[in-house]
Every structure is written in structure tokens, then in C-alpha cells.
Amino acid sequence: MLRIAIYGKGGIGKSTTTSNLSTALAEQGLRVMQIGCDPKADSTRTLTNGQSIPTVLDLLRRGGSLTLEELVYTNSSGVLCVEAGGPTPGIGCAGRGIITAFEQLQDLNAYKIYKPDVVLYDVLGDVVCGGFAMPLRGEYSDIVFVVTSGEMMSMYAAANIVKAVESFKKRGYARFGGYILNRRNVENERAQVERLAEEEGGKIIADLPRSSEVQQAEALGKTVVEAFPESKMAEHYRSLAHKVLEVCKNG
Amino acid sequence: MGRLSIYLPPFTGDYSGVCSALFDFNCLIVLCDASCCTKNYINYDEPRWSRNKTTTLCAQLRTMEVALGDDSRIINQTIEAAQALKPDFIALLGSPVPAIIGMDMKGMAREVEERTGIPALGFDTTGFVNYHRGVSSALVELFRRFSDPHTPKIPRSVNLLGLTPLDLGAVGNADALRAVVEDAGFSVVCNFLMDSDLEDLCQSPGASVNLVITSSGLALAREMEEALGIPYVIGMPIGTKQTQAVIDLLEESMKKGISQIPSANNQEGNEGLLILGDQIIANSIRNALQAMGCTRPVVVSSFFELEPALSAPADIRLEKEADLIRALQSGSFSTVLGDPLLHRIPQMASLELIPLPHPVISGRLHWDEVPLFTGEDMQKLLHRAINPPHQGKEK
Ligand SMILES: Nc1ncnc2c1ncn2[C@@H]1O[C@H](COP(=O)(O)OP(=O)(O)O)[C@@H](O)[C@H]1O
Ligand SMILES: [Mg+2]
Numbered sequence: 091m092l093r094i095a096i097y098g099k100g101g102i103g104k105s106t107t108t109s110n111l112s113t114a115l116a117e118q119g120l121r122v123m124q125i126g127c128d129p130k131a132d133s134t135r136t137l138t139n140g141q142s143i144p145t146v147l148d149l150l151r152r153g154g155s156l157t158l159e160e161l162v163y164t165n166s167s168g169v170l171c172v173e174a175g176g177p178t179p180g181i182g183c184a185g186r187g188i189i190t191a192f193e194q195l196q197d198l199n200a201y202k203i204y205k206p207d208v209v210l211y212d213v214l215g216d217v218v219c220g221g222f223a224m225p226l227r228g229e230y231s232d233i234v235f236v237v238t239s240g241e242m243m244s245m246y247a248a249a250n251i252v253k254a255v256e257s258f259k260k261r262g263y264a265r266f267g268g269y270i271l272n273r274r275n276v277e278n279e280r281a282q283v284e285r286l287a288e289e290e291g292g293k294i295i296a297d298l299p300r301s302s303e304v305q306q307a308e309a310l311g312k313t314v315v316e317a318f319p320e321s322k323m324a325e326h327y328r329s330l331a332h333k334v335l336e337v338c339k340n341g
Numbered sequence: 342m343g344r345l346s347i348y349l350p351p352f353t354g355d356y357s358g359v360c361s362a363l364f365d366f367n368c369l370i371v372l373c374d375a376s377c378c379t380k381n382y383i384n385y386d387e388p389r390w391s392r393n394k395t396t397t398l399c400a401q402l403r404t405m406e407v408a409l410g411d412d413s414r415i416i417n418q419t420i421e422a423a424q425a426l427k428p429d430f431i432a433l434l435g436s437p438v439p440a441i442i443g444m445d446m447k448g449m450a451r452e453v454e455e456r457t458g459i460p461a462l463g464f465d466t467t468g469f470v471n472y473h474r475g476v477s478s479a480l481v482e483l484f485r486r487f488s489d490p491h492t493p494k495i496p497r498s499v500n501l502l503g504l505t506p507l508d509l510g511a512v513g514n515a516d517a518l519r520a521v522v523e524d525a526g527f528s529v530v531c532n533f534l535m536d537s538d539l540e541d542l543c544q545s546p547g548a549s550v551n552l553v554i555t556s557s558g559l560a561l562a563r564e565m566e567e568a569l570g571i572p573y574v575i576g577m578p579i580g581t582k583q584t585q586a587v588i589d590l591l592e593e594s595m596k597k598g599i600s601q602i603p604s605a606n607n608q609e610g611n612e613g614l615l616i617l618g619d620q621i622i623a624n625s626i627r628n629a630l631q632a633m634g635c636t637r638p639v640v641v642s643s644f645f646e647l648e649p650a651l652s653a654p655a656d657i658r659l660e661k662e663a664d665l666i667r668a669l670q671s672g673s674f675s676t677v678l679g680d681p682l683l684h685r686i687p688q689m690a691s692l693e694l695i696p697l698p699h700p701v702i703s704g705r706l707h708w709d710e711v712p713l714f715t716g717e718d719m720q721k722l723l724h725r726a727i728n729p730p731h732q733g734k735e736k
Contacts, residue, residue, distance in 0.1 A: 185442070185443050186440070186441050189440070219443065220444060228448075260451065260455055261448030261452050263448065
């Protein structure tokens with residue numbers, strides 16, 4: 091089982107990228123589980139026809155016993171979708187929410203029962219409390235990728251995540267796999283991110299253009315790979331999938 | 342009233358479960374709390390301080406460390422303490438605050454181990470769950486860490502799983518259980534986890550069969566069955582007939598290599614007996630009574646784990662005190678067998694209470710009165726429980 095965490099600033103395109111990556115990996119015949127770790131709980135939205143699925147915390151809040159079938163939604167491409175969920179805005183603790191959701195999946199033996207080939211955690215990366223670092227731990231992930239554009243705030247968040255991964259090395263955490271550049275078409279975008287990579291270490295493993303097909307697919311409640319399988323953008327996501335597997339394999 | 346208990350005290354939490362499981366080792370325990378959890382364990386949950394080997398330290402978390410997520414002081418002080426005390430291993434435990442801020446106990450343990458060369462284990466204890474979870478995870482972690490899977494098989498040998506003073510007190514139950522099993526011609530490899538050392542733990546994969554005597558031993562039994570193919574038997578030897586039944590199951594399990602789980606039945610009728618306690622102990626008491634010819638309905642209930650697979654249909658999982666009160670008021674029961682503090686519940690007034698102290702409920706108030714499960718006192722208790730209160734009691 092290959093366990094991958096995708097981090098990045100809110101709104102940068104983590105969920106879009108992760109969902110397309112999941113679909114592209116599923117096309118290759120892999121069994122993929124995508125776990126949204128963001129209190130917004132919209133990670134798998136384009137995998138579930140735009141519908142929201144009940145989150146782990148929603149189901150725990152309801153009380154009583156809880157089954158895996160309630161937590162895990164299998165979509166039309168065979169991707170297993172899970173949303174951790176979060177507290178009511180303004181109260182509670184979103185980080186502890188993530189931890190609790192993770193513990194619940196573990197308790198229910200989700201990984202042993204579904205036996206996914208790839209687990210993708212889609213994690214909000216600009217919240218820096220302990221709960222959001224949970225997917226970085228060796229118990230959960232093997233490798234971390236960071237989604238960033240050339241915008242300052244996005245690169246700032248990316249640098250923080252890379253630093254965290256670096257400083258947790260002694261603790262047997264996941265290793266850093268590289269940057270996924272998701273373009274916002276700012277000036278000198280590639281060069282900006284290349285400089286980030288130089289300063290913080292790591293490589294740019296993919297360069298995704300900004301594309302209107304992303305929004306069109308989103309409006310259909312679908313991923314680009316599913317809605318426009320012949321498009322250039324779908325090809326970009328497919329080569330991202332290949333690249334990710336390659337980086338994971340080559341230690 | 343939701344989950345508030347009006348009559349019963351709060352129950353022992355998971356961190357005390359881990360601490361008590363590690364007690365017999367030359368181990369350094371660092372409990373990452375402000376101070377109250379450590380104090381709970383030391384003052385209320387551990388009956389064995391007179392023969393202490395472990396060192397239990399409180400990390401004394403402070404606001405800024407929590408706000409900044411700074412765990413470096415705890416790591417450094419743990420390393421200092423370890424260098425002074427030279428323990429065989431180190432355990433870092435969480436409590437509610439680390440649980441909320443996501444302190445990484447396992448990661449911290451890895452760092453401590455790397456810097457000291459002493460094995461270190463991290464436990465994500467939270468104080469949000471009961472003792473049983475703690476004991477259970479300690480047994481599993483220690484087994485994973487210190488057992489040698491290549492140990493040669495030891496013929497006719499048994500590990501006892503789930504021994505904890507939190508269920509059994511510190512009155513000699515560990516020795517007594519060992520004696521029962523040895524009298525039946527088995528050797529005991531490891532008591533998980535009272536009165537055993539790392540050497541016993543290391544050899545534990547050599548056992549031919551495991552005997553699970555409380556719910557806290559179940560997770561390890563399942564893991565050892567899956568990983569090593571060692572079958573298990575569930576049951577605490579209580580009373581002559583049930584003890585023989587447990588021994589027979591051990592023989593059978595060893596012969597066939599298949600786990601043996603005794604069945605659980607409630608009988609129909611009035612004047613029921615409600616047993617409150619650890620599920621496996623309570624089930625064993627029920628089986629002992631039924632083997633002695635008890636015909637009144639016997640229902641097992643617990644505030645702690647109640648595995649559906651081990652339950653009889655009428656058994657009751659208690660989420661909160663109010664659930665217990667509802668059961669007491671149901672009219673189904675005339676006797677309750679359980680912790681002496683149950684007498685505080687007004688609805689107990691009209692019912693007979695046969696006291697069986699459970700340290701996770703009444704702690705030091707009654708832990709010296711826990712009987713030897715394999716002995717005379719327990720036999721007397723069974724004779725008292727076999728018939729409803731107003732009928733002539735068996736001698
Ligand atoms: N490559 C892209 N081209 C065009 N729009 C994109 C692209 N990537 C993401 N988006 C848009 O950006 C918005 C935020 O993306 P999302 O994946 O939800 O971000 P995050 O999960 O990081 O918060 C979405 O509405 C999405 O349509
Ligand atoms: Mg998102």
C-alpha cells in the first residue's frame with residue numbers, strides 16, 4: 091500500500107488535483123482511497139457527482155455504532171471516498187477532529203478491509219496545529235507532495251510544510267516527494283517556484299496549466315479525467331499520476 | 342443528565358491502564374500531562390507501590406509549551422532521566438491536552454530512542470477512553486516490541502493474557518491463576534502483564550495456547566493468533582466446574598490448534614442476577630454458576646468493553662449510569678453482583694448486592710477486598726449468587 095499526503099494552501103487546487111490524480115490512478119487499475127482532511131469536507135466533491143457525502147465526524151456526532159460502509163463511498167471509477175469533516179465553525183478543534191477521524195478509520199480497520207493500493211490524503215496545509223500534521227506521520231504516509239502556484243502566499247505555505255517534514259525526520263515521518271506546480275498564471279511562475287525549490291530543497295514533479303476545463307468539469311460534478319478524458323488537461327493529470335508513482339518507487 | 346454520573350465516581354482512564362501494565366518492568370514512564378493524570382494514577386489507580394520498580398514521571402506541561410507545540414523540553418528531560426536511571430525501556434504517554442493538540446507520542450518516542458539507544462514506546466493515550474483500551478494497547482505494543490517470533494515451541498505451555506490489577510487487585514490473583522494452570526500440567530510462559538519480565542515476554546511466542554482471562558487480553562490474543570497461529574481460550578477459572586471446563590478447553594485448543602470460546606447464555610425467568618464488571622470475568626462467573634446448576638437468568642453488563650461476539654442476547658452495554666439505573670428499575674433483577682459502591686445508587690435499595698470490588702470503580706476504597714478468583718471466597722460468592730435472595734441459600 092502506497093500512502094501519499096497532498097498538502098498546500100487553502101484554495102490552491104489540492105482537492106482538484108488529488109481527485110484527478112485518484113481518477114487517473116484508478117484508470118490504471120489501481121484501487122485508490124482518497125481521504126479529505128479539511129473541515130470544508132469538499133475534497134471528494136468532484137468524485138461524487140457534486141454531492142457531499144457524510145463525514146466521519148458527522149457520523150460520530152450522530153452517536154451509536156458506525157460501520158465502514160457508511161464512511162466510505164465508492165464512486166463510479168471505483169475510487170473509495172472519505173471525508174474527515176470538522177466541527178461547527180467557531181467552536182471545537184478542527185485538528186483534533188482530523189485525529190479522531192483517523193483513529194476511527196484505524197479502529198474500523200479500513201485499510202485492512204478495503205486493501206487500497208494507494209491512499210491519498212488531501213490535507214489543508216496552512217493550518218499548522220498538530221492535528222493537521224497527523225497525515226505526515228510515518229504511521230499514515232510514506233511521502234508528501236505539496237501543491238503550489240507562483241503566488242507568494244502559496245509558496246510561503248509550501249515552504250512551511252517542507253520545513254515541517256524536514257524537522258520531523260528523526261521521528262520517522264513521511265519523506266518529501268516534491269512540488270506540484272498548479273499554475274495561476276502569475277508572472278515568471280515557473281521561475282518563482284524553481285527558486286522556492288532551490289531554497290527549500292526538492293523538485294518540481296509536475297507543471298499543471300490553468301484550464302477552463304477544470305471549472306467545466308466541476309460544474310458537472312466530475313473530474314476532468316472523467317468528464318473530458320480526451321482533453322489535454324486530462325493528459326496532464328495522467329502524466330502526474332505516472333510521475334507520482336515513479337517518485338514513490340524510486341525511494 | 343446525559344453522561345453525568347450522580348452516584349458513581351469517574352472510572353479509571355486509559356493512561357492508568359498503560360501505566361499499570363508497565364509496572365513490573367524496569368521502565369521509565371513519562372506521562373505528558375499538566376499533573377492531574379499522573380496524580381490520578383499514582384494516588385488512585387495503582388495498588389502496588391509497596392514493591393515499586395517503575396519510575397513514573399509527570400511531564401508538567403505548561404501553557405506556552407502547549408500553545409507552541411514545543412515538546413523539546415519533555416524529550417530532553419526524558420533523555421536526562423533515562424541516562425540517570427538506566428531503564429530497560431522508556432514509555433511516553435499522552436493525556437487529554439496532548440490528544441487535543443496532536444502531540445505525537447510515537448514520534449517523540451522514536452526521537453528519544455534514537456538519541457539514547459534505549460527502546461522507547463509512545464502511547465497515544467487520551468484520558469477520553471477507559472482503562473481497558475490502555476491495558477490492551479500496552480500488551481500489544483510490548484508484545485510487538487519485545488517478543489521473539491522465532492522462539493522454539495514449548496510443549497504444553499500457556500500465556501495468560503489480560504492480567505491487570507485494575508481488574509484483579511494486587512491480592513495474589515496472578516500467582517493463584519498461574520498455580521491453577523500449572524496444576525493442570527501446563528507451564529506458564531508469560532503473564533501478560535503481572536509478575537513477568539522481559540525475558541518471559543521475549544519467549545511468549547513459544548506458548549502452545551493463550552488463556553484470555555479479561556477483556557484486556559483479547560486484542561493480543563487475536564494478534565498472536567493471526568501473526569503466529571497460537572490459538573486462544575477465553576475464560577477465567579472460577580469455581581471447580583468452570584475451572585475444569587477452562588482446562589478442558591485449553592487441552593482441546595492445544596490438540597486441535599483452534600481457538601475455543603465458551604458460549605454465553607441468559608436463561609428465561611424471574612429474579613434475575615445482574616453481573617457488572619469486566620465482560621470476560623463476568624461471563625466466567627455466569628458460566629461457573631450455570632455449571633453449578635444455577636437456573637435463574639444471569640445477565641452480564643459492563644461500562645467497559647462488551648464484545649457482541651461474546652455476549653448473550655440479553656446482556657447490556659452500559660454507556661452511562663442512567664443505563665444502569667434503568668436496568669435496576671426494570672424489575673428483571675433481584676440481585677446485583679458488582680462493585681460495593683453500587684450501593685450508593687438509590688435504586689439498589691430493594692435489591693441484594695453481592696460485592697465484588699472492581700478497582701477501576703472503587704479504587705483504593707475496596708481493592709484489598711478483591712477475592713482470589715480461583716479460591717474459597719469466590720466459591721462462597723458463587724453459592725450466594727446461585728439462588729434469589731429470599732430462597733434458602735446453598736451452603
Ligand atoms: N489547474 C486549474 N485550472 C483551473 N482552475 C483550477 C485549477 N486547479 C484548481 N482550480 C480551481 O480552484 C478552485 C479551488 O480548488 P480546490 O481544489 O478546491 O482547492 P483546495 O482543495 O486547495 O482548497 C476550484 O474552484 C478549482 O476549480
Ligand atoms: Mg480542498
